[in-house]
Amino acid sequence: MKTIIISRVDNIGDVILTLPLAGMIKEHYPGCTVYFLGKSYTEPIIKTSQYVDKFLNWDLIKLLIKQEQVALFKAIHADAIVHIFPNKQIATLAREAGISMRIGTSHRFYHWFNCNKLVHFSRKNSDLHEVILNSILLRPLGIKPLQTSRDAIRYFGLTNLPELNEQQRELLSPNKINIILHPKSKGSAREWGLDNFSELIHLLPADEFSVFITGSKEEGVQIDAFLKKHAGQVTDLTGKFTLTELIAFINHVDAMVAASTGVLHLAAVLGLVAIGLYAPMRPIFPQRWGPVGEKSSFLVLSKNCVQCKKSGDCSCIRSIKPLDVKSKLLEYSYNTTF
Numbered sequence: 153m154k155t156i157i158i159s160r161v162d163n164i165g166d167v168i169l170t171l172p173l174a175g176m177i178k179e180h181y182p183g184c185t186v187y188f189l190g191k192s193y194t195e196p197i198i199k200t201s202q203y204v205d206k207f208l209n210w211d212l213i214k215l216l217i218k219q220e221q222v223a224l225f226k227a228i229h230a231d232a233i234v235h236i237f238p239n240k241q242i243a244t245l246a247r248e249a250g251i252s253m254r255i256g257t258s259h260r261f262y263h264w265f266n267c268n269k270l271v272h273f274s275r276k277n278s279d280l281h282e283v284i285l286n287s288i289l290l291r292p293l294g295i296k297p298l299q300t301s302r303d304a305i306r307y308f309g310l311t312n313l314p315e316l317n318e319q320q321r322e323l324l325s326p327n328k329i330n331i332i333l334h335p336k337s338k339g340s341a342r343e344w345g346l347d348n349f350s351e352l353i354h355l356l357p358a359d360e361f362s363v364f365i366t367g368s369k370e371e372g373v374q375i376d377a378f379l380k381k382h383a384g385q386v387t388d389l390t391g392k393f394t395l396t397e398l399i400a401f402i403n404h405v406d407a408m409v410a411a412s413t414g415v416l417h418l419a420a421v422l423g424l425v426a427i428g429l430y431a432p433m434r435p436i437f438p439q440r441w442g443p444v445g446e447k448s449s450f451l452v453l454s455k456n457c458v459q460c461k462k463s464g465d466c467s468c469i470r471s472i473k474p475l476d477v478k479s480k481l482l483e484y485s486y487n488t489t490f
Contacts (some may be wrong), residue, residue, distance in 0.1 A: 153181045153293065157233040157251075159189040160231060161210045163340065164395075164414025167194045168308075168421060169444070170236050171281045172298070173290060174203035180295045183295055187228060189242065190211075195419070196396040202309040207395030210242070225249030234289050238327065238397050244289035255292050279439055301444050314400040323387060324404060325362035331481070332364045332402065333386070335378070336371040336412035342431040346378045351474040352409070353385055356481075364389050364405070366398065366415065381414070399449040407484070409477060411469070412441045420445030425484040427451065428475060431469040447484060451476060 156177055160170045162366045167190055174186045188198045190206040198207050213221055214359040225245050232253035243266035247322035254268035259274060269292035275285050281301035288297045291300050298304055324330050335349045353363060369391025372379065379388045393401060401406070402418055407413060410416040420443030422428035428450035430438040453468050 153177075153184050153231045155185045155187070155228060155230045155232075156293070157187040157189055157208070157228065157230045158167060158204075158236060159233060159239065159244075160236040160240070161189060161191050161239055162237045164194055164197055165412070165417045165441070166237065167180070167197055167284075168414065168415075168417040168431065169197070169304075171201045171204070171284050171309070172283060172304040172307035173236070173286055173301035174201055175233070176287065176290060176295055176298075177293070178203045179307075180293065187230065194396070195266075196314070196394075200310045200312045200314075200399065202311045203307070214241075221245050222248050225251065232293060233442070234293075235263070236286050236289060238263065240266075253292065255289055260379065261298050276284075276435060279434075281442065281444075283444060300424050301442065304444055305421075306453070307486045310421055313403050314396050317397070317402045318396065320393075320401050321362070321404070322391075323401075327406060328360060328362040330362045330364070330405040331356070331407040331409070332366050332405055332415075334366050334408060334413060334415050335375060336367045337413045338371070339370065340414075341436065342469045343411050344429045345470045346375060348470060348472070348474050349409075350378065350381065352477055353382055355474055355478045358385065363387070366390060366393075391433075406480060408479075412436060413436075416443050417464050419443070423447060425481065428468055429472055429477070431466045433466075433468075449450055449480060451480065 158173055159409055160167055184459050185205045185207045187208050188204045189210055190198050192209055192211040196340045208455050212303045227313055230251050235256040238260040241260045247266040253269055254267040255269040255317055256263035256264050258270040258272045271289050273288055273365050283301050284298045337343055364387040367390040372390025403422050408419040409427045411429050414430050416426055419433055423446055426443045426445055426448040428443045430452040432451050433454050438452050442450050453471055
């Protein structure tokens with residue numbers, strides 16, 4: 153294999169948990185060129201991996217006429233494409249471009265017509281972690297799947313990291329634990345609730361912790377009252393950074409507390425003390441989506457969360473005690489080096 157395309161055109165957390173596949177391919181096929189087909193939004197994340205050689209921007213490719221799209225795929229001369237995130241249009245283009253090996257899950261009907269290597273497994277009811285499920289799709293390439301989620305750590309390869317600018321650097325406290333609290337999730341996860349984050353802020357000693365609040369500009373508007381309530385206690389960074397700048401900043405702080413979001417997964421992979429807050433329900437439970445990192449961990453109630461299944465709200469995740477989150481943070485502050 154000389155050239156392989158990994159296709160995952162969804163969001164940050166999903167993409168981060170797909171990046172180890174590039175490292176696994178490089179290990180199995182030294183000298184192989186790895187393309188990653190993704191969205192514009194996730195490009196800064198994808199380009200941090202030393203194992204990804206070239207980025208393909210699906211948002212731009214979609215704007216081309218069909219013949220141009222096929223020609224672009226043909227020009228890559230790929231030996232294989234791995235459809236991690238199923239997309240009918242991409243699967244069709246790969247077939248029409250004549251890519252020799254086209255790998256996809258058998259659980260998408262259109263893959264039966266467009267893929268010639270079907271992998272039989274179900275994500276929906278699996279107890280396996282997302283990063284392991286992704287790696288199963290490498291079997292047709294002769295690559296063994298990961299055995300545990302922690303086995304993925306050595307394959308992320310996030311070494312092409314952006315530099316921290318001077319303005320960002322001045323925000324950091326050299327004598328405190330710099331911690332990011334990320335209260336919102338853009339609807340991608342059940343949320344812990346602003347009241348819990350408020351209590352956690354009060355529990356964190358101001359002489360030990362420097363607290364930053366991150367989120368999009370829109371999320372900053374949504375939590376405006378919360379931010380005003382804690383003015384003087386936290387630094388509001390909502391809407392202040394591009395994704396590239398946020399990557400640089402996260403790489404220089406010590407800890408993060410968040411629900412199951414892309415930034416939590418990024419923090420975990422970058423080696424922060426990353427504490428994820430989860431609802432105990434399939435398929436969003438931590439067994440499937442827990443953070444993967446040397447200092448990552450999660451909190452979740454030991455119960456079957458069935459009442460909240462059809463609701464965007466979840467009393468189970470909101471029942472996680474701020475004091476337990478603080479205790480988890482202090483475990484690391486006393487037993488490891490931030």
